Amino acid sequence: NAGVTQTPKFRVLKTGQSMTLLCAQDMNHEYMYWYRQDPGMGLRLIHYSVGEGTTAKGEVPDGYNVSRLKKQNFLLGLESAAPSQTSVYFCASSYRETATQYFGPGTRLTVL
Amino acid sequence: KQEVTQIPAALSVPEGENLVLNCSFTDSAIYNLQWFRQDPGKGLTSLLLIQSSQREQTSGRLNASLDKSSGRSTLYIAASQPGDSATYLCAVNPSGTYKYIFGTGTRLKVLA
Numbered sequence: 098n099a100g101v102t103q104t105p106k107f108r109v110l111k112t113g114q115s116m117t118l119l120c121a122q123d124m125n126h127e128y129m130y131w132y133r134q135d136p137g138m139g140l141r142l143i144h145y146s147v148g149e150g151t152t153a154k155g156e157v158p159d160g161y162n163v164s165r166l167k168k169q170n171f172l173l174g175l176e177s178a179a180p181s182q183t184s185v186y187f188c189a190s191s192y193r194e195t196a197t198q199y200f201g202p203g204t205r206l207t208v209l
Numbered sequence: 210k211q212e213v214t215q216i217p218a219a220l221s222v223p224e225g226e227n228l229v230l231n232c233s234f235t236d237s238a239i240y241n242l243q244w245f246r247q248d249p250g251k252g253l254t255s256l257l258l259i260q261s262s263q264r265e266q267t268s269g270r271l272n273a274s275l276d277k278s279s280g281r282s283t284l285y286i287a288a289s290q291p292g293d294s295a296t297y298l299c300a301v302n303p304s305g306t307y308k309y310i311f312g313t314g315t316r317l318k319v320l321a
Contacts, residue, residue: 138313139298198243
């Protein structure tokens with residue numbers, strides 16, 4: 098039982114490049130979330146999903162897109178990376194919206 | 210707009226001391242509140258979840274209380290140990306939403 102896993106762990110991009118971050122959970126959770134964590138700002142919600150095939154915007158969705166084609170996977174895409182997207186990205190899942198959230202280990206992204 | 214504040218931002222205590230971490234929130238309309246632990250370079254681990262109808266939750270040396278009307282929660286750590294050194298974050302789940310709002314955390318260092 099791996100819990101929540103994230104791929105990759107580290108990535109360096111140049112401005113304008115694109116990439117996809119993968120989150121996978123094996124707990125059969127309906128709800129999945131993408132956060133970014135920046136110094137002094139806490140965790141901020143980017144996008145979330147309340148079930149397979151659904152996505153919704155969080156607090157800071159601009160510049161990101163997401164997809165939930167399979168219940169166990171939640172993908173976060175950056176179409177044209179900008180230095181302001183340098184951050185640590187965390188994925189989380191929960192079996193319902195008011196339950197404990199389980200977090201992945203994070204992806205450290207640097208955009209030059 | 211819900212805001213979550215944690216004071217102090219950092220705290221150093223000698224081993225064995227009992228300590229209290231504080232969390233305040235601006236809107237009392239919440240489903241629940243969670244306390245998380247984050248080790249450097251790692252993801253978040255849920256410590257305790259308190260439902261809005263509860264006053265406190267306990268797990269081992271940890272006790273979390275919730276006073277919804279005053280917008281406050283405390284995390285009490287008994288007999289602190291160097292292994293407790295980490296950043297502690299609180300997060301509230303506003304009523305009627307699918308998301309959590311995080312504080313910026315308290316960085317705790319327990320000195321041997």
